[in-house]
Amino acid sequence: MFSKFNWLKLNFFKNKKFIITAICCTIGGVAAIATALLNKADSDSENKNKNEEKNNEQVVSNEDDKNKEELKPDENIQEEKKIEENQQKQKNNEEKNKNDNNSNSQKQKNSNDYSSNKQQNFHNEEVNKGDENWAHIMVNKSNPLPKNYSSNVKTIKILGKDVDTRIVDPLMSLINHAKNQGINIGLSSAFRSNKYQEGLFNMRKKEYLQNGKNEQEAYELTSKYTAPPGTSEHETGLAIDFASISNSSANLNEAFANTVEGKFLQKYAFEHGFILRYPEGKESTTGFCYEPWHYRYVGEKLAKEFYDSGLKTLEEFFEKYPKFRASL
Numbered sequence: 001m002f003s004k005f006n007w008l009k010l011n012f013f014k015n016k017k018f019i020i021t022a023i024c025c026t027i028g029g030v031a032a033i034a035t036a037l038l039n040k041a042d043s044d045s046e047n048k049n050k051n052e053e054k055n056n057e058q059v060v061s062n063e064d065d066k067n068k069e070e071l072k073p074d075e076n077i078q079e080e081k082k083i084e085e086n087q088q089k090q091k092n093n094e095e096k097n098k099n100d101n102n103s104n105s106q107k108q109k110n111s112n113d114y115s116s117n118k119q120q121n122f123h124n125e126e127v128n129k130g131d132e133n134w135a136h137i138m139v140n141k142s143n144p145l146p147k148n149y150s151s152n153v154k155t156i157k158i159l160g161k162d163v164d165t166r167i168v169d170p171l172m173s174l175i176n177h178a179k180n181q182g183i184n185i186g187l188s189s190a191f192r193s194n195k196y197q198e199g200l201f202n203m204r205k206k207e208y209l210q211n212g213k214n215e216q217e218a219y220e221l222t223s224k225y226t227a228p229p230g231t232s233e234h235e236t237g238l239a240i241d242f243a244s245i246s247n248s249s250a251n252l253n254e255a256f257a258n259t260v261e262g263k264f265l266q267k268y269a270f271e272h273g274f275i276l277r278y279p280e281g282k283e284s285t286t287g288f289c290y291e292p293w294h295y296r297y298v299g300e301k302l303a304k305e306f307y308d309s310g311l312k313t314l315e316e317f318f319e320k321y322p323k324f325r326a327s328l
Contacts, residue, residue, distance in 0.1 A: 014248030134166065135238060135273070136326035138318055141223070141231045141287045146328055150235040153212065161190035164237030167273075167297045171240070174272035178264050186243035186262045188251055191234060197248045198229035224289050233277065238297045240274070254280075257292035265295060270307040273300040279312045286313055 128209040139145055155162035157268070158171055178185045192200070204226050208218035226232075233239035243251045244259040256262045269275065274297050298306065302324055311317045318325040 034129070053071050059081045066189050071302055079138055089169075105320070107157040132273075132301065133326040135297055135299040136302055136324055137236070137328050138314065138325060139231065139233050139236060139328075140315070141228070143328070144230040145235055147195075147230075148194070149328075150192070150197075150237075153191060155191050155237055158190075159187045161187040161240075163190045164297075167238060168273055170273045170297065170300065173310075174269065174274060177268060177272065178261070181264065183260050183264050184245040185264070186245050187240060188243040189234065190239070191237040191239040192232065194229050194235055197227065201226050224283075225291075227288070233294075239277065240297070241291075241293050242295060243293070252293060254290060254292060262292055266292075269295055270303040271300070273303045275303050275306055275314065277314065282313050285315050301313075 099127055154165045156165045156168055157163075158168060159175075163171060175185055201222060205218045205222040208221050209215070213221065227234075231233075234241075241252065242256075242261060242265060244261045246261065247255075247259045250256045250259050250262075257266070265274070266276065274295040276292065277294050278286050278288045278291040279294040280292075283289055296314070305324065306314070306317050306319070309317060309320070311320065
């Protein structure tokens with residue numbers, strides 16, 4: 001009995017050990033399986049992460065490519081913007097030039113529309129507006145101007161030429177009178193400084209010298225058309241060489257007398273205070289050849305007196321009516 005019990009006890013312990021061993025093996029197997037599964041899961045997760053990173057890199061790469069592709073239109077837009085900016089600048093410049101031209105045209109229009117009844121004060125302060133004795137001076141080879149006379153002349157530009165400020169009103173009145181009749185009168189020359197007149201005279205005299213004339217001959221020939229410095233009415237700012245717009249080939253030659261501008265001046269210039277200074281056939285009196293383009297301002301009152309007298313030259317008029325002549 002005892003030995004059977006011992007046998008059972010021994011077998012129990014043996015079986016228990018076996019069972020425990022079996023259980024341990026089972027647990028070990030499960031653990032191994034679990035470990036394998038975990039390792040597989042980690043491997044899958046790592047592969048998945050790598051794939052996702054790869055995919056993300058591909059997506060980023062695709063997006064970069066897309067962005068690069070999208071940059072091209074942006075570059076085009078920038079280029080178009082630059083073109084538009086350049087076009088706008090060009091347009092602005094054209095507008096500015098147009099405005100400048102309009103401004104210049106307006107200035108020219110204002111100058112052309114200038115009339116004597118506006119009475120702007122262009123006169124020297126010391127001169128009485130109603131007294132034009134300053135315009136009654138005689139200037140020729142026998143009556144030269146005082147030294148430095150031209151340097152004291154106050155001038156203003158009319159149609160691109162300098163004139164004595166005191167004759168602006170009557171000169172514009174004359175020009176506008178012609179314009180009202182459909183005639184545009186230009187100016188070839190007006191005020192000249194003494195220095196300019198000297199250079200002009202010497203240049204023309206040199207031409208005669210180069211053509212074989214001696215000093216005396218060159219001087220006499222030059223002075224027929226060009227006054228020696230100090231004897232030119234142009235140095236007073238009161239003389240105007242008018243120009244033909246309708247026939248420019250007639251300017252500064254005798255053909256000017258037959259132009260519409262020349263005929264208008266012959267008929268109406270005196271009404272505005274201007275007289276023909278070097279008429280045809282009076283070369284021995286004036287000392288200059290016939291110049292149908294050269295007019296001199298003497299004042300409206302004196303010009304009317306001159307016209308009514310029937311005399312042809314200012315020399316003859318002052319000789320007959322010395323009371324009208326002013327001293328230099």
